[in-house]
Amino acid sequence: MTQVVHTRDELAAALDKAPLDQAASGIAVVMTMGALHDGHRELIRVARQSSAFVVVTIFVNPLQFGPNEDFEKYPRTLAEDLEACRAEGAALVFAPSRDDVYPGGPPSITMNPGPLGAILDGASRPGHFAGMLTVVEKLLRLTRAEVAYFGEKDFQQLALISRMVVDLELGVRIVGVPTVREKDGLALSSRNRFLSPEERRSALALSRALREGAAHGDPEAVLAAAHKILSEEPGVRLDYLELTGPDLGAVPDDGPARLLVAAKVGTTRLIDNVPIALRKAV
Incomplete structure (x- = not known):
């Protein structure tokens, strides 16, 4: 059964009780902003193949949206997302509010993505990768993840997260999962x-x-x-x-x-x- 929690305290309590098989890979996390499609479901499926306890996070992160981007209209479909997580066998869903992720308001210190974050999407979306890396680092710690799965469609994101984990010695294994496409080739998004x-x-x-x-x-x-x-x-x-x-x-x-x-x-x-x-x- 998939457990759903919304606060830090609920998450910590659920993780304390997680029945982890020491022969498996421990806690795995799949981070999403909701509006789940089959690409997200594939991440959960791949995670479950090797991890004893899969946590899915659902949080539309305001820090990675620019002033003229689509934060307000970004789709929020929590009920449908929870059904997808249950269908794929996720053990736990963490769907926090903005105040739970950023309890003191917008953080005054964020991650610096460095030169790799200034090219490609970083050149077109200033501040995007600083906001993305900040929330990923927080969620890695909050979920106590030992391995995290990210789609290759967001390849620059995957590269930056992999670099951050190495540079900051976070002790988390990052796994890239190939892009899932529609039959006509369109990448799922x-x-x-x-x-x-x-x-x-x-x-x-x-x-x-x-x-x-x-x-x-x-x-x-x-x-x-x-x-x-x-x-x-x-x-x-x-x-x-x-x-x-x-x-x-x-x-x-x-x-x-x-x-x-x-x-x-x-x-x-x-x-x-x-x-x-x-x-x-x-």
Whole structure:
């Protein structure tokens, strides 16, 4: 049975009673902002394969929204989210209020995401990653997590969390889970519900561009193929299309890389990415 708690004290009491199997991975956490879709459910399923006690957090974090972003209209669907958590066998759901996460009001000290947080989404959304890392660090501690699962769709987020855990020696294992997609290729996102039918058709250009780019081994050909697809779709307003190393660093001459895209379709901002294998020209 899935237990639901809303306060720090309730969470601590539930964790004190957690029946942990020492042969398993202990407490695992899946952090969400609610509006759960099958991508979130896959995170819970993967976590349950190796962890004895899976905690799902549901909290729309105000710190990671900019002044002109969609905090107020971000979907809040707690009843449906709890049903999804129960169906996937989560042991515990922590759905706190803003005051429970930030009891003294907005924190005066937040995480500095460093240079990795200033590129890609960090360049387009100042302050976003500082707010994201701040709440992730707090929730890791509050849930006493030994392992945390995050989707690769938010690849820069995953990279920053992995770096934070290492740099601050938090002692938590971070696991990335591959992006879950609709049958037509669209990456699952809570924001997809804001797309009109016409906008959703336009949004398919993002995953199509990534697939076309990934079919090439030369960096210039990768970007050229992806840009061509995006330029042919008038409903897509490109923010960035970048090829990086697998850790978001410099593009290697050969081997694993990452192709990332962000764009607005209508008023909805979408992101996506795919792994790529670059090959030296012979």
